[in-house]
Amino acid sequence: MCIRDRSTTGWIAVGALAALAVVLLVIARGHVRWTARMIANAALCLALAFVLSYIKLFDLPQGGAVTAASLLPIIAFAYSYGLAPGLVVGVAYGLLQMIQDPWIVSPVQAILDYPLAFACIALAAVARKLPDSWGWLAGIALGGVGRFVCHVLSGVVFFAEYAEGTGMSPLVYSVSYNSFVFVDLAICAVAMAFPQVCLLYTSPSPRDRQKSRMPSSA
Secondary structure: OEEOOHHHHHHHHHHHHHHHHHHHHHHHHHOOOOOHHHHHHHHHHHHHHHHHOOOEEEEOOOOOEEEOOOOHHHHHHHHHHOHHHHHHHHHHHHHHHHHHOOEEOOHHHHHHHHHHHHHHHHHHHHHOOOOHHHHHHHHHHHHHHHHHHHHHHHHHHHOHHHHOOOOOOHHHHHHHHOOHHHHHHHHHHHHOOOHHHHHHHHOOOHHHOOOOOOOOOO
8 A cells, every 4th residue: 555645635535526526527417317126236246346356366566456357247237338427337336446455645646547547448338339259358458558648648647757777768667567457358258268257247137238238046
């Protein structure tokens, strides 16, 4: 955990809430109807992602870690229910990550690296109209690239000092440092190659077939 300036904690909280408010506004404008099943699946995906985030293959020195496919449940929810619901779950997961093990140097950086970066995972929903045979891979890639861009921007603006002495520009350093995101994506893609995992995330109930691709517990 690293919070360089604890006096900014209040601003970080305000910024995070503002980011969440923007997402909720998008939801309201999109007239998304949250059913009980949808809320239950959102809670299940958040809980599973949060638990998997504790299974770390390795940690990076200035924040970030490669985990056991912790992004997959969030990607699955966005892919199943669409962009707007995916944004809400992504922001919620980002806030959980900011509480769990934050590396914060400024309010803007905190928003960029946590709520906004994980909200971008909802870009996986763009691929939901594609055939599942490769739509899932496209969704994983889109969500991961969105998160990667946020982390790179944060690195260039707020972590440029770490590039000093490496012979790299802040941009090149940030791109190389945050490439761990693609390792995370590769793990998610490999996990989807297992029939049991693929079936879990792609088998809807008959009642939900027209609304989503999430499995049902009913």
